[in-house]
Structures are given as C-alpha cells and as structure tokens.
Amino acid sequence: MPGDMLQILRPDGTLVGDAPVDVDTTRDLYHAMVVGRVYDRKCTAxxxxxxxxxxxxxxxxxxCQIGAVAPLEEQDWVVATYRDAAAMWFAGYPMVNLILGRTGDERGGQIPEGVNVLPPSITVGGHMIHAVGTGWASKLQGDGGVSLTMFGDGATSEGDFHEAMNFAGVYQTPTVFFCQNNGWAISLPFEQQTNAAALVDKAIGYGMPGVRIDGNDLFAVVAATTEAVETARSGGGPTFIEAMTYRIGPHTTADDPGRYRTEEATDEWRRSDPIDRVRAYLVANDAWDQSWEDEVADEASDQVEAAVEEAEALDPFTAGEVFDAMFAEPTQTLLDQRDMLRRDG
Amino acid sequence: MNGQATTERTMAQALNAGLREALSDESVVILGEDVGRTGGVFRVTDGLQAEYGAERVVDTPVAESGIVGAAFGLAVAGMRPIAEIQFMGFSYPGYDQVVNHVSRIRNRSRHRFTAPLVIRIPYGGGIGAAEHHSESFEAIYTHVPGLKVVVPSRPIDAKGLLTAAVADPDPVIFLEPIRAYRSMKEEVPDDSYEVPIGVASIERPGDDVTLIGYGAMMREVREAAEVLASSGVGAEVIDLRTLVPLDVETVIASVQNTGRAVIVHEAPRTSGFGGEIAATIQERALYSLRAPVERVTGWDIVVPLRRAEKHYTPGVDRIVAAAMRTTEGH
Structure with a gap:
C-alpha cells in the first residue's frame, strides 16, 4: 500500500498502536463484519x-463500512452509496429494506422513522452535498447530530465532490467525508483517476483536516472516524478520511474485471483481508474460538436468510400503486394517468 | 381579503414580503448567491439578512449544485429551505440535483423521506440582459416527474403562491419572470394568504377566444385582449399561474365555451409547454374547437442579445393576429 497512512492493526493481527475499542466491542464489530460478508455473498449469489x-x-x-459507523449515535445521519450496504445496515437501515431495494422495489427505501439513513445514492458523487445539508440542519436544530457520507475514489472526480467539500468547509458543518479508495472505478485504476499522489491531499484545499488510513484495518477506521465524529459533534467542523482498501469483487454483477485487471493484485489484497485481521487479533487475545466463530456465522446466515424471505414475500406494486408516491397527494394528472393504465393495461 | 390592509407593491416587493413572512417559521432558511448582504441581484431578499441574521439568510459560494444539494439535505432533515438561483441560465449545474435527488426522494423512499423545498429561479427575457440571462426553459422542469412548477405573473399572485410553495410538502420550482419584477404594481395584502398551487386564474371572461398564458407574457396577453375587445372579439384570459400540476379543467371549460385557443409563452416553440396544453385541448375538447389551436411563442433560436431581442419575444401584435386567425371564417 502506498504512502503514509494510519495503521493500528497489522495484517498479522498484531498492534502497532492503541486499540480504540476493548476486546468485547471488537468481538461485536467482528460479528457485524461477518454479517456484512454473508449478506454480500448472498446478494451476489x-x-x-x-x-x-x-x-x-x-x-x-x-x-471501512462497519468501522466508520461504529462511533455514530442515534441522531446522526448516514448518506452513502450502492456499495455501502453493510454501513447502512449497521447504522440501522433494516436488512430487509436493503434486499428489497436490490430486488427492484422502491419500498426498500421505506425505512422506519428515526433511522437517519438515506436510501443509497445510485448516481456517483451527487450525494455528498446531502450530508452537508443534513449536517447543516443538525447544526441549526442544535441536536448535536453528525452526518457521515461514504463514497469511492471515483466520486472525488465529480464536480459535486468539490462543492460538497467547499460548502462543508465554509459552513463548518458536522460532516465526515469517508472515502473508500478501493483502487478502481469500474475499469479505471486510481492512477488514472487523479494525478494527485493521495486523495487526502485535497482536504487542505477546503480548509479541513484530512487523514489517510489503512482501510482494511478496523482499528484505524474506528480511531479515525471516532476522532472525526467527535470533532464534528463538538463544533469543530468536517473531516476528510481517505481509507485505502480494495474492491475484491467486480464493480457490479454486470462487470467483468478480467477485461481490465489481473488476479495477482486482487490475490495480494485477499491476503490483507479485514475480517481475517480482526480474527487474528481476537485469537491472540484469547477472545476467539471455533464454536463462537460457528455461532457468529450461523447467526449471520439466519439473519440474512430471514431478511431475504421477508423481502421476497412482498407482492410487487399493483399498477395503481406506482403513482402513489410522486407527491404527498397524487395530482389530478396522475390520477388520470392511473385510470388510463387501468383502462388500457 | 376585503377589508384587510394592503400595500401597493411590485412583484419583487411582494416576494420580499412573502419571504419575510416565511422566515417567521424558524425552519425556513434562505440560501443563494448574494441573497444576504446585497439582497440578491434583483433585491428580492433585500433586508432579510439584516432582520433574520446570516444563519437564516445565507450567502453561499458560487455553486448551484451545492446550493440545491445542500437545500435537499436541509429539507430531508426537517428544514424548509428556499434556494435562490440567480438566473435560469445558471440553474443547470443544479439540475442534476433536481432531477436525480430532489424530485424523486419521496418516491424512492415511498414517503419516508421528502424534500419540501422551494427553488426560486428568475427567468425569461425582455430586459436586454447579457447572454445566459434571458432563458425561458421552464419545460426542462415541467418534464420532470415529482416537481411542481409555479409561475406568477403579478404581485398579488407572487406572494400568495410563494406562501403556498413554502408550505407545500413537495419540491416547488418557483419561476419568477424577470421582466415582471417591477413592471407592474398592485395592492397586495399585508397579511399572510395563499394562492393555491394548481389553480389557474380567469382574469377576464370572454366568449370568442381563450388566451392562455403565464409569467411575463401575461402583460402582452392582457393588452391583446384589450385590442381584441376594441375589434369586437371577446377574449377570455387565463393566467395558468401553475404549470405543474396543470389546471386542466379551467382551460378545457373555457375552450369548450369559446371554441378557440391561443397559447402564449416566450419559451422556444419546439417541446415548449404550449405543446402540452395544445395536446391536452385536442384530447379533451377537440369537438368544441372551431379553429386550430394557435401557439404564439419564442422561436427555436438562442435568445438574441439586446439589440435584436425584440424579434424574439412575442408581442401584442402576434397574439392579436393569432387570435384573429382563429376567428376567420368561423
């Protein structure tokens, strides 16, 4: 991995610095990471x-996804993307809604009141400014809320990244910009995304602190995000975090990475697996055994299967229902069109 | 509104009064370029920052996508932002936010999240402004599902529609005709009132031809009705006031009575909103028509700069000529 970056847990599971959480919390976060992986593989299948x-x-x-959310509280906001399902779930977005969304159903976004997680942004880069807006609202409303936005390296090339970072700097909104630099934007490698040596260097241009971290190191993620969240919550404004990680899989299930990258680099990153690393740490601290591992895996599997079952049990919208959520009340125009659809099919 | 106190105001002043009223609700925030210290390039927000402070009336960096996107986030989190874009020609960097986020958050969350915000956009020509300052591209907003699009033509409607827009649970694109900001004064109630969104106004009854317009073109439409009256042609004048949702019933009832319709807008002709109205008329009132529906519009050209702009904006003569054509031989 290139450049200077914060690392606390080495790939072999030994500490370079102080663990930001205790062993029990580490076990909880490990559990959550496993749920994320089980969910991810289930969805791919x-x-x-x-x-x-x-x-x-x-x-x-x-x-990245579990660690960045770990320091958040109930009043905080998460504004993330289509690749951030684990983060959204860990922040309270029900798994059934995540799966429902991916089955192609708008009710995926119909999450419970009180969960401040926006449905995933599908367009790249337009959502970061929303976390500036929600953070700004928290500031005006005085609720102490912090807004976390997650995005990839590709999104930093969008003009909206600039506007979001600039607004956050100008208004000192309690916004944490968490960039998962996973090396690839579909087929474009990081080296062609920017001529900057590191994305974290951009933070200074917006007058905000930036930190570059090992994104496969749960402790580095938790430590950096905790500091950023505390800074934001105490009125210290935004922080930009560049987490160095890697997209092991394809961009989407419609993508074929074999067209643009070799397996060797991917294999190297597989050896730096973030879950294996935490397991090694737990093993070294006598906080892991196989029966617990099996328990965690079974629970994760049950949780995902239950969510899948619930999502798939829901009937698709009827023809009429597709008109129901354009406005608080359908306009006469929409009611007329609904009648046309019902009349002519 | 009989018996209530009124003040003679221009549209700019009426909007200013409406915004001042809106700010009495603490969830309302006004944001845009130069809206604070200078009161906006058209002075519509004049004095509001002095009264409500820089946290409520916010001067923003020059970034329209940022303005609309931040307003979206504010609205989702329970605020009632009113964003100002300086000119329609500068609104396009924020269009992605409008189309991809503002207009669809309610649907993509099935009512869980909403974006009750107002985007005020001065639009249209007629003041000999610089390039990019005279556009009338309302159709790029009326075409997007999930948006309401409002266009006042006169001070009293401007204030009442603004109040309704701020109270509306859904996003409203509030188009302010630049040419009408100061061209007309009328008595405007001092107290709060709403002009409902989605209701057209029959400004003048008539039985011979229906003139349908909105925004700054209403001045020419009104004058054309006078000219037609002097020729013995009774024109019914409809100010749409709202483009989406369109008050179809008022338009159709009028055309069913007159049998003739002339639609007027300064936007380019092709794919202009007039085409939508004409299509609706033929769907709903074809057998009442006694002549083809006429469109009097801007041309499919870039709005000419100051010295030749008069060739672009429809004038009274073009409206009268179109109306007379509908009456010929019928």
Missing part, C-alpha cells in the same frame, strides 16, 4: 439466480 437486480459487492471493504 441471488443476483446470479435472477432474484436480484444488478448488485454491487463490497467484499474487502467490511472494516
């Missing part, structure tokens, strides 16, 4: 079976 629309796997990014 379901897509191949034709049960899901296109799916964007996040394998290899579990430390």
């Amino acid at each position: 379901m897509q191949k079976q034709g049960r899901l629309a296109t799916y964007a796997p996040f394998e290899g990014q579990e430390a």
Whole structure:
C-alpha cells in the first residue's frame, strides 16, 4: 500500500498502536463484519439466480463500512452509496429494506422513522452535498447530530465532490467525508483517476483536516472516524478520511474485471483481508474460538436468510400503486394517468 | 381579503414580503448567491439578512449544485429551505440535483423521506440582459416527474403562491419572470394568504377566444385582449399561474365555451409547454374547437442579445393576429 497512512492493526493481527475499542466491542464489530460478508455473498449469489437486480459487492471493504459507523449515535445521519450496504445496515437501515431495494422495489427505501439513513445514492458523487445539508440542519436544530457520507475514489472526480467539500468547509458543518479508495472505478485504476499522489491531499484545499488510513484495518477506521465524529459533534467542523482498501469483487454483477485487471493484485489484497485481521487479533487475545466463530456465522446466515424471505414475500406494486408516491397527494394528472393504465393495461 | 390592509407593491416587493413572512417559521432558511448582504441581484431578499441574521439568510459560494444539494439535505432533515438561483441560465449545474435527488426522494423512499423545498429561479427575457440571462426553459422542469412548477405573473399572485410553495410538502420550482419584477404594481395584502398551487386564474371572461398564458407574457396577453375587445372579439384570459400540476379543467371549460385557443409563452416553440396544453385541448375538447389551436411563442433560436431581442419575444401584435386567425371564417 502506498504512502503514509494510519495503521493500528497489522495484517498479522498484531498492534502497532492503541486499540480504540476493548476486546468485547471488537468481538461485536467482528460479528457485524461477518454479517456484512454473508449478506454480500448472498446478494451476489441471488443476483446470479435472477432474484436480484444488478448488485454491487463490497467484499474487502467490511472494516471501512462497519468501522466508520461504529462511533455514530442515534441522531446522526448516514448518506452513502450502492456499495455501502453493510454501513447502512449497521447504522440501522433494516436488512430487509436493503434486499428489497436490490430486488427492484422502491419500498426498500421505506425505512422506519428515526433511522437517519438515506436510501443509497445510485448516481456517483451527487450525494455528498446531502450530508452537508443534513449536517447543516443538525447544526441549526442544535441536536448535536453528525452526518457521515461514504463514497469511492471515483466520486472525488465529480464536480459535486468539490462543492460538497467547499460548502462543508465554509459552513463548518458536522460532516465526515469517508472515502473508500478501493483502487478502481469500474475499469479505471486510481492512477488514472487523479494525478494527485493521495486523495487526502485535497482536504487542505477546503480548509479541513484530512487523514489517510489503512482501510482494511478496523482499528484505524474506528480511531479515525471516532476522532472525526467527535470533532464534528463538538463544533469543530468536517473531516476528510481517505481509507485505502480494495474492491475484491467486480464493480457490479454486470462487470467483468478480467477485461481490465489481473488476479495477482486482487490475490495480494485477499491476503490483507479485514475480517481475517480482526480474527487474528481476537485469537491472540484469547477472545476467539471455533464454536463462537460457528455461532457468529450461523447467526449471520439466519439473519440474512430471514431478511431475504421477508423481502421476497412482498407482492410487487399493483399498477395503481406506482403513482402513489410522486407527491404527498397524487395530482389530478396522475390520477388520470392511473385510470388510463387501468383502462388500457 | 376585503377589508384587510394592503400595500401597493411590485412583484419583487411582494416576494420580499412573502419571504419575510416565511422566515417567521424558524425552519425556513434562505440560501443563494448574494441573497444576504446585497439582497440578491434583483433585491428580492433585500433586508432579510439584516432582520433574520446570516444563519437564516445565507450567502453561499458560487455553486448551484451545492446550493440545491445542500437545500435537499436541509429539507430531508426537517428544514424548509428556499434556494435562490440567480438566473435560469445558471440553474443547470443544479439540475442534476433536481432531477436525480430532489424530485424523486419521496418516491424512492415511498414517503419516508421528502424534500419540501422551494427553488426560486428568475427567468425569461425582455430586459436586454447579457447572454445566459434571458432563458425561458421552464419545460426542462415541467418534464420532470415529482416537481411542481409555479409561475406568477403579478404581485398579488407572487406572494400568495410563494406562501403556498413554502408550505407545500413537495419540491416547488418557483419561476419568477424577470421582466415582471417591477413592471407592474398592485395592492397586495399585508397579511399572510395563499394562492393555491394548481389553480389557474380567469382574469377576464370572454366568449370568442381563450388566451392562455403565464409569467411575463401575461402583460402582452392582457393588452391583446384589450385590442381584441376594441375589434369586437371577446377574449377570455387565463393566467395558468401553475404549470405543474396543470389546471386542466379551467382551460378545457373555457375552450369548450369559446371554441378557440391561443397559447402564449416566450419559451422556444419546439417541446415548449404550449405543446402540452395544445395536446391536452385536442384530447379533451377537440369537438368544441372551431379553429386550430394557435401557439404564439419564442422561436427555436438562442435568445438574441439586446439589440435584436425584440424579434424574439412575442408581442401584442402576434397574439392579436393569432387570435384573429382563429376567428376567420368561423
């Protein structure tokens, strides 16, 4: 991995610095990462079976997604993308809604009141400014809320990245910009995404602190995000975090990475697996055994299967229902069109 | 509104009064370029920052996508933002936010999240402004599902529609005709009132031809009705006031009575909103028509700069000529 970056847990599971959480919490976060992976692999399998629309796997990014959400509280906001299902789930977005969304159903976005997680952004880069807006609202409303936005290296090339970072800097919104630099934007490698040596260098241009971390190191993610969240919550404004990680899988299930990259680099990153690393740490601290591992795996599997079952049990919208959520009340125009659809099929 | 206190105001002043009223709700935030210290390039927000502070009336960096996107986030989190874009010609960087986020969050979350925000956009020509400052591309907003599009033509409607737009649970594109900001004054109630979104106004009854317009073109439409009256042609004048949702019933009832329709807008002709109205008329009132529906519009050209702009904007003569054509031989 290139450049200077914060690392606390080495790939072999030994510590370079202080663990930001205790062993019990580490076990909880490990459990959550396993749930994320089971969910991810299940969705990939379901897509191949034709049960899901296109799916964007996040394998290899579990430390980023669970670790970044770990410091958040109930009043905080998460504004993330189609590749951030584990983060969204860990922030309270029900798994059934995530799966429902990927089956191709708008009710995926109909999450419970009180869960401040927006449905995943599908277009790249337009959503980061929303976390500036929600953070700004928290500031005006005085609720102490922090907004976390997650995005990839590709999104930093969008003009909206600039506008979001600039607004956050100008208004000192409590926004944490968490970039998962996973090396690839579909087929474009990081080296062609930017001429900057590191994305974290961009933070200074917006007058905000930036930190570059090992994104496959759960402890580095938790430590950096905790500091950023505390800074934001105490009125210190936004932080930009560049987490170095790797997209082990394809961009989506419709993508074929064999057209643009070799397996060797991917294999190297597989050896830096974020879940294996935490397991090694737990083993070294006498906080892991096989029966617990099996228990965690079974629970994760049951949880995912239950969500799948619930999502698939829901009937698709009727013809009429597709008109129901354009406005608070359907306009006469929409009611007329609904009648046309019912009349003519 | 009889018996209530009124003040003679231009549209800019009426909007200013409406915004001041809106700010009494603490969830309302006004944001845009130069809206604070200078009161906006058209002075519509004049004095509001001095009264409500820089946290409520916010000068933003020059970034329209940022303005609309931040307003979206504010709205989703329970605020009532009113964003100002300086000119329609500068609104396009924010269009992605409007189309991909603002207009669809309610549907993609099935009512769980909403974006009750107002985007105020001065639009249209007629003041000899610089390039990009005279566009009338309302159709790029009326074409997007999930948006309401409002266009006042006069001070009293501007204030009432603005109040309705701020209270609306859904996003409203609020188009302000630049040419009408100061061209007309009328008595505007001081107290709060709403002009409902989606209801057209029959400004003048008539039995011979229906003139349908909105925004700044209403001035020419009104004058044309006078000219037609002097020729013995009774024109019914409809100010649409809202483009989406369109008040189809008012338009159709009028055309069923007159049998003739002339649609007026300054936007380019092709794919202009007039085409939508004409299509609706033929769907709903074809057998009442006694002549083809006429469209009097801007041309499919870039709005000419100041010295030749008069060739672009429809004038009274073109409206009268179109109306007279509908009456010939019938």
